[in-house]
Amino acid sequence: MRKLLSFTAFALMAALLLGACNAGKFNGDFNWKVEPFEFTNQHNEKVSLEDLEGKPWLAQFVFTNCDSVCPPMMFNMAELQDRIAKEGIEDYKIVSFSVDPEHDTPEALQEYLDMYDVADQSKWEMLTGYTQEDIGKMAVKSFKTPVIDDPNSDQVTHGTSYFLVNQEGHAVKSYSGFEDVPFDQITEDLKALIKEGS
Numbered sequence: 001m002r003k004l005l006s007f008t009a010f011a012l013m014a015a016l017l018l019g020a021c022n023a024g025k026f027n028g029d030f031n032w033k034v035e036p037f038e039f040t041n042q043h044n045e046k047v048s049l050e051d052l053e054g055k056p057w058l059a060q061f062v063f064t065n066c067d068s069v070c071p072p073m074m075f076n077m078a079e080l081q082d083r084i085a086k087e088g089i090e091d092y093k094i095v096s097f098s099v100d101p102e103h104d105t106p107e108a109l110q111e112y113l114d115m116y117d118v119a120d121q122s123k124w125e126m127l128t129g130y131t132q133e134d135i136g137k138m139a140v141k142s143f144k145t146p147v148i149d150d151p152n153s154d155q156v157t158h159g160t161s162y163f164l165v166n167q168e169g170h171a172v173k174s175y176s177g178f179e180d181v182p183f184d185q186i187t188e189d190l191k192a193l194i195k196e197g198s
Contacts, residue, residue: 029173031170031172032142032172040127041126049169055093056091056193057164060162063099063100064104065154066156069160074116081094081120083184084190087191094124096125097139100132100156101128101132106126143161145161146158147159160178167197
Protein backbone atom coordinates (compact mmCIF):
# COMPACT_ATOMS: atom_id res chain seq x y z
CA MET A 1 0.00 0.00 0.00
CA ARG A 2 2.85 2.37 0.93
CA LYS A 3 4.55 1.61 -2.42
CA LEU A 4 1.32 2.41 -4.26
CA LEU A 5 1.00 5.74 -2.41
CA SER A 6 4.64 6.58 -3.15
CA PHE A 7 4.13 5.78 -6.83
CA THR A 8 0.95 7.89 -6.96
CA ALA A 9 2.75 10.82 -5.31
CA PHE A 10 5.64 10.45 -7.76
CA ALA A 11 3.24 10.33 -10.75
CA LEU A 12 1.44 13.47 -9.55
CA MET A 13 4.74 15.31 -9.01
CA ALA A 14 5.94 14.28 -12.50
CA ALA A 15 2.66 15.47 -14.08
CA LEU A 16 2.96 18.84 -12.31
CA LEU A 17 6.57 19.26 -13.40
CA LEU A 18 5.76 18.34 -16.98
CA GLY A 19 2.83 20.76 -16.96
CA ALA A 20 5.11 23.53 -15.74
CA CYS A 21 7.65 22.70 -18.45
CA ASN A 22 4.93 22.85 -21.11
CA ALA A 23 3.61 26.22 -19.95
CA GLY A 24 4.06 28.74 -22.75
CA LYS A 25 4.94 25.99 -25.23
CA PHE A 26 3.16 26.15 -28.59
CA ASN A 27 0.76 23.33 -29.44
CA GLY A 28 -0.69 23.31 -32.96
CA ASP A 29 -3.94 21.67 -34.00
CA PHE A 30 -2.78 20.48 -37.44
CA ASN A 31 0.19 20.69 -39.82
CA TRP A 32 -0.86 21.67 -43.36
CA LYS A 33 1.88 22.58 -45.81
CA VAL A 34 1.05 25.84 -47.60
CA GLU A 35 1.40 25.45 -51.37
CA PRO A 36 4.23 27.54 -52.90
CA PHE A 37 3.01 30.85 -54.34
CA GLU A 38 4.22 34.16 -55.71
CA PHE A 39 1.56 36.87 -55.73
CA THR A 40 1.43 40.69 -55.89
CA ASN A 41 0.93 42.91 -52.84
CA GLN A 42 -0.61 46.36 -52.37
CA HIS A 43 2.70 47.99 -53.36
CA ASN A 44 2.82 46.08 -56.66
CA GLU A 45 5.69 43.97 -55.31
CA LYS A 46 6.02 40.21 -55.67
CA VAL A 47 5.59 38.25 -52.42
CA SER A 48 6.27 34.51 -52.30
CA LEU A 49 5.90 31.82 -49.69
CA GLU A 50 9.69 31.76 -49.60
CA ASP A 51 9.76 35.47 -48.70
CA LEU A 52 7.60 34.73 -45.64
CA GLU A 53 9.66 31.81 -44.35
CA GLY A 54 11.56 32.32 -41.13
CA LYS A 55 8.77 34.17 -39.33
CA PRO A 56 5.20 33.19 -38.43
CA TRP A 57 2.25 34.86 -40.15
CA LEU A 58 -1.48 35.22 -39.81
CA ALA A 59 -3.55 34.52 -42.93
CA GLN A 60 -7.09 35.55 -43.82
CA PHE A 61 -9.28 35.58 -46.94
CA VAL A 62 -11.11 38.85 -47.71
CA PHE A 63 -12.08 41.13 -50.60
CA THR A 64 -12.67 44.85 -50.94
CA ASN A 65 -16.21 44.67 -52.31
CA CYS A 66 -17.40 42.40 -49.49
CA ASP A 67 -20.61 43.64 -47.87
CA SER A 68 -20.81 41.16 -44.99
CA VAL A 69 -17.99 39.46 -43.06
CA CYS A 70 -14.84 41.19 -44.38
CA PRO A 71 -15.14 44.58 -42.65
CA PRO A 72 -15.46 42.96 -39.19
CA MET A 73 -12.58 40.61 -40.05
CA MET A 74 -10.38 43.57 -41.03
CA PHE A 75 -11.35 45.54 -37.90
CA ASN A 76 -10.64 42.48 -35.75
CA MET A 77 -7.25 41.91 -37.40
CA ALA A 78 -6.33 45.58 -36.79
CA GLU A 79 -7.36 45.14 -33.13
CA LEU A 80 -5.31 41.95 -32.95
CA GLN A 81 -2.28 43.78 -34.33
CA ASP A 82 -2.64 46.41 -31.57
CA ARG A 83 -2.65 43.68 -28.93
CA ILE A 84 0.34 41.95 -30.52
CA ALA A 85 2.24 45.27 -30.47
CA LYS A 86 1.42 45.80 -26.77
CA GLU A 87 3.05 42.43 -26.05
CA GLY A 88 6.22 43.61 -27.78
CA ILE A 89 5.92 41.02 -30.57
CA GLU A 90 7.53 42.24 -33.79
CA ASP A 91 8.70 39.26 -35.88
CA TYR A 92 5.51 38.33 -37.76
CA LYS A 93 3.39 39.17 -40.83
CA ILE A 94 -0.32 39.48 -41.65
CA VAL A 95 -1.24 38.08 -45.07
CA SER A 96 -4.64 38.86 -46.61
CA PHE A 97 -5.49 36.87 -49.74
CA SER A 98 -8.07 38.57 -51.96
CA VAL A 99 -10.81 36.19 -53.09
CA ASP A 100 -11.85 38.67 -55.81
CA PRO A 101 -8.55 39.16 -57.68
CA GLU A 102 -10.17 40.52 -60.85
CA HIS A 103 -11.54 43.52 -58.98
CA ASP A 104 -8.89 43.81 -56.27
CA THR A 105 -5.93 45.52 -57.91
CA PRO A 106 -2.92 46.45 -55.75
CA GLU A 107 -4.24 50.02 -55.66
CA ALA A 108 -7.70 48.88 -54.54
CA LEU A 109 -6.15 46.77 -51.79
CA GLN A 110 -4.04 49.69 -50.54
CA GLU A 111 -7.12 51.92 -50.44
CA TYR A 112 -8.98 49.20 -48.55
CA LEU A 113 -6.20 48.84 -45.99
CA ASP A 114 -6.17 52.63 -45.53
CA MET A 115 -9.82 52.47 -44.43
CA TYR A 116 -8.88 50.62 -41.25
CA ASP A 117 -7.05 51.91 -38.21
CA VAL A 118 -3.95 49.80 -38.84
CA ALA A 119 -1.08 50.71 -36.53
CA ASP A 120 1.71 49.35 -38.73
CA GLN A 121 0.93 48.70 -42.39
CA SER A 122 4.44 47.34 -42.99
CA LYS A 123 3.33 44.09 -41.34
CA TRP A 124 0.51 43.60 -43.87
CA GLU A 125 0.69 41.87 -47.25
CA MET A 126 -2.58 42.39 -49.16
CA LEU A 127 -2.25 39.86 -52.00
CA THR A 128 -3.74 39.60 -55.49
CA GLY A 129 -2.42 38.83 -59.00
CA TYR A 130 -3.97 35.42 -59.65
CA THR A 131 -7.23 34.03 -61.01
CA GLN A 132 -10.38 33.28 -59.07
CA GLU A 133 -9.83 29.60 -59.83
CA ASP A 134 -6.25 29.75 -58.54
CA ILE A 135 -7.17 31.25 -55.17
CA GLY A 136 -10.05 28.78 -54.80
CA LYS A 137 -7.68 25.85 -55.27
CA MET A 138 -5.01 27.34 -53.03
CA ALA A 139 -7.50 28.04 -50.20
CA VAL A 140 -8.70 24.43 -50.20
CA LYS A 141 -5.28 22.79 -50.62
CA SER A 142 -3.37 24.91 -48.12
CA PHE A 143 -6.00 25.99 -45.59
CA LYS A 144 -8.93 23.57 -46.09
CA THR A 145 -11.25 26.56 -46.45
CA PRO A 146 -13.77 27.28 -49.25
CA VAL A 147 -13.71 30.15 -51.73
CA ILE A 148 -16.78 30.07 -53.98
CA ASP A 149 -17.64 32.75 -56.52
CA ASP A 150 -21.33 33.64 -56.79
CA PRO A 151 -22.08 34.07 -60.52
CA ASN A 152 -25.36 35.84 -59.71
CA SER A 153 -23.79 38.68 -57.70
CA ASP A 154 -20.53 40.52 -57.08
CA GLN A 155 -19.99 38.61 -53.83
CA VAL A 156 -17.70 35.67 -53.04
CA THR A 157 -18.43 33.08 -50.37
CA HIS A 158 -15.38 32.34 -48.22
CA GLY A 159 -14.35 31.17 -44.77
CA THR A 160 -13.98 33.62 -41.88
CA SER A 161 -11.09 31.99 -40.03
CA TYR A 162 -7.68 33.40 -39.24
CA PHE A 163 -4.87 30.90 -39.76
CA LEU A 164 -1.54 30.81 -37.96
CA VAL A 165 1.32 29.72 -40.22
CA ASN A 166 4.66 28.73 -38.70
CA GLN A 167 8.19 29.67 -39.73
CA GLU A 168 8.41 26.68 -42.09
CA GLY A 169 5.28 27.64 -44.03
CA HIS A 170 2.85 25.17 -42.43
CA ALA A 171 -0.62 26.22 -41.26
CA VAL A 172 -0.82 24.98 -37.67
CA LYS A 173 -3.91 26.53 -36.08
CA SER A 174 -7.14 28.36 -36.97
CA TYR A 175 -9.35 30.79 -35.05
CA SER A 176 -12.60 32.66 -35.53
CA GLY A 177 -11.89 35.93 -37.31
CA PHE A 178 -15.46 37.21 -37.48
CA GLU A 179 -17.14 36.84 -34.08
CA ASP A 180 -15.81 35.97 -30.62
CA VAL A 181 -12.22 36.34 -31.80
CA PRO A 182 -9.83 34.80 -29.22
CA PHE A 183 -7.42 37.75 -29.23
CA ASP A 184 -5.49 36.64 -26.15
CA GLN A 185 -5.10 33.05 -27.36
CA ILE A 186 -3.82 34.13 -30.78
CA THR A 187 -1.35 36.52 -29.18
CA GLU A 188 -0.09 33.85 -26.78
CA ASP A 189 0.20 31.28 -29.59
CA LEU A 190 2.14 33.71 -31.77
CA LYS A 191 4.46 34.54 -28.87
CA ALA A 192 5.03 30.83 -28.10
CA LEU A 193 5.68 30.01 -31.77
CA ILE A 194 8.27 32.79 -32.05
CA LYS A 195 9.95 31.67 -28.81
CA GLU A 196 10.04 28.07 -30.00
CA GLY A 197 11.63 29.09 -33.29
CA SER A 198 14.29 31.35 -31.78
